[in-house]
Amino acid sequence: MTKLLFFYFYLSCLVSIAWRPQHASADFVRKPPRPIVFTPHNRPESHPQQVHVSLVGKNYMKVSWLTDESHVASTVDYGITPGNYEWSSATGEQTSYSYFFYTSGKIHHVTIGPLHPATTYYYRCGGSGPEFNFRTPPAGFPIEFAVVGDLGQTGWTNTTLEHINATDYDVLLLPGDLSYADAQQPLWDSFGRLVEPYASRRPWMVTEGNHEQETFPFIYPNGFKAYNSRWPMPYQQSGSQSNLYYSFDVVGTHIIMLGSYADFSVDSDQYKWLATDLAKVDRSKTPWLVVIIHAPWYNSNLAHQGEGESMRVAMEEMLYNAHVDMVFAGHVHAYERFARVYDNNADPCGPVYITIGDGGNREGLAMLYKEPKPSISIFREASFGHGRLRIVNNTHTHWSWHRNDDSVATVSDEIWLQSLSSSRSCILKLQQKVQITQTNDEL
Numbered sequence: 001m002t003k004l005l006f007f008y009f010y011l012s013c014l015v016s017i018a019w020r021p022q023h024a025s026a027d028f029v030r031k032p033p034r035p036i037v038f039t040p041h042n043r044p045e046s047h048p049q050q051v052h053v054s055l056v057g058k059n060y061m062k063v064s065w066l067t068d069e070s071h072v073a074s075t076v077d078y079g080i081t082p083g084n085y086e087w088s089s090a091t092g093e094q095t096s097y098s099y100f101f102y103t104s105g106k107i108h109h110v111t112i113g114p115l116h117p118a119t120t121y122y123y124r125c126g127g128s129g130p131e132f133n134f135r136t137p138p139a140g141f142p143i144e145f146a147v148v149g150d151l152g153q154t155g156w157t158n159t160t161l162e163h164i165n166a167t168d169y170d171v172l173l174l175p176g177d178l179s180y181a182d183a184q185q186p187l188w189d190s191f192g193r194l195v196e197p198y199a200s201r202r203p204w205m206v207t208e209g210n211h212e213q214e215t216f217p218f219i220y221p222n223g224f225k226a227y228n229s230r231w232p233m234p235y236q237q238s239g240s241q242s243n244l245y246y247s248f249d250v251v252g253t254h255i256i257m258l259g260s261y262a263d264f265s266v267d268s269d270q271y272k273w274l275a276t277d278l279a280k281v282d283r284s285k286t287p288w289l290v291v292i293i294h295a296p297w298y299n300s301n302l303a304h305q306g307e308g309e310s311m312r313v314a315m316e317e318m319l320y321n322a323h324v325d326m327v328f329a330g331h332v333h334a335y336e337r338f339a340r341v342y343d344n345n346a347d348p349c350g351p352v353y354i355t356i357g358d359g360g361n362r363e364g365l366a367m368l369y370k371e372p373k374p375s376i377s378i379f380r381e382a383s384f385g386h387g388r389l390r391i392v393n394n395t396h397t398h399w400s401w402h403r404n405d406d407s408v409a410t411v412s413d414e415i416w417l418q419s420l421s422s423s424r425s426c427i428l429k430l431q432q433k434v435q436i437t438q439t440n441d442e443l
């Protein structure tokens with residue numbers, strides 16, 4: 001057994017040497033990262049581990065977990081008082097996957113509901129093991145999102161997660177790069193255990209980064225095996241064909257998770273899906289429109305320069321015409337907030353672009369910036385931390401960035417923003433733009 005394990009680690013090291021994130025760039029100096037925290041498994045084999053929850057359609061929650069033992073039922077018992085499970089759901093599914101010599105435990109996904117808003121549910125997975133609890137999002141504003149990308153699993157990650165948990169929030173949004181397993185599959189399990197105390201309490205909604213790809217020439221050309229098996233998001237519910245991009249509504253907010261590592265060209269499925277999805281948005285029901293990607297379209301850090309450019313060129317006009325309020329990205333391990341921007345110029349009707357790839361992964365920080373600072377970049381800093389988007393009503397939201405300042409959360413940047421759907425001048429401007437385009441088409 002020990003020999004086998006050693007053999008496995010030896011092979012996975014070879015794999016991770018051969019495997020490279022497609023966009024890794026090493027020509028910038030990073031602050032020393034904290035060491036990887038490996039979170040061991042210390043429960044019996046039939047007990048749930050790596051429990052996390054995600055929103056799936058209106059008033060439903062998906063509970064996901066792993067068991068080493070394969071005969072555990074995919075059931076969730078739940079209720080609104082501890083230890084008292086009035087409801088039970090057995091409509092779940094089980095899966096597992098293999099990657100080279102690694103075979104995952106049994107992965108369970110069970111959707112439960114309908115659930116009441118703003119309610120704490122106590123639940124147990126597979127009929128054994130500890131009780132967990134989560135709270136559903138509120139029925140109306142205000143709603144608070146925690147936003148953090150490029151988490152990884154280091155001492156910094158731990159600090160970031162503690163800070164996120166120390167102040168209450170409703171839903172966590174993760175713009176890609178979760179475990180940094182980079183083909184070493186046991187690190188996916190370790191990541192699942194590290195985040196369980198947080199991801200089992202609040203819904204975590206994620207999209208993929210380059211570290212989720214885990215492609216390998218000829219053997220795994222399409223990649224995303226671990227990611228898609230472990231972190232399925234509600235893509236079918238939003239008419240998407242792929243777990244790599246989807247959308248969902250929560251409390252007056254339509255959130256679109258785009259895939260920086262799925263085809264986004266004009267004739268791609270993702271592009272067509274985005275056009276359809278944007279056309280369906282009803283701003284009287286969801287006055288706020290937020291988009292999440294991994295590789296930033298606007299970035300004045302020297303790291304990953306230009307990597308989001310082809311996606312920006314393909315999709316930016318669609319987002320602009322739809323009056324997207326904010327676009328969050330990860331990938332660059334730093335924080336940066338831009339002005340409202342369209343096509344590289346400040347534009348009062350464009351989205352605010354924010355890079356929040358500062359969760360705390362093992363690669364460390366991206367310290368070097370383009371000088372002088374472009375005028376559209378308002379605030380930039382290479383520190384670990386996380387963001388908070390508190391939407392207070394139809395027209396106003398508060399954004400804040402919380403730096404991990406010597407392990408203490410410090411508010412370092414904050415701003416009030418107004419929704420574009422409430423801006424008369426932007427609505428008028430767009431109507432004029434559409435008219436001009438139509439006239440040009442007729443000529």
Ligand SMILES: *[C@@H]1O[C@H](CO)[C@@H](O)[C@H](O)[C@H]1NC(C)=O
Binds near residue numbers: 037155158159162
């Ligand atoms: C991570 O955070 C937990 C919970 O706050 C703490 O008990 C643990 O010691 C931390 N581990 C490391 C390696 O920092």
Ligand SMILES: *[C@@H]1O[C@H](CO)[C@@H](O)[C@H](O)[C@H]1NC(C)=O
Binds near residue numbers: 162165166197198
């Ligand atoms: C997260 O916060 C809740 C509420 O304050 C607390 O009960 C829980 O222990 C915290 N979790 C961790 C892992 O620190």
Ligand SMILES: *[C@@H]1O[C@H](CO)[C@@H](O)[C@H](O)[C@H]1NC(C)=O
Binds near residue numbers: 392393394396
């Ligand atoms: C929305 O919230 C902002 C900020 O708190 C406040 O100034 C404004 O009056 C609120 N609007 C409504 C309609 O309540």
Ligand SMILES: [Fe+2]
Binds near residue numbers: 150177209211332
């Ligand atoms: Fe990345």
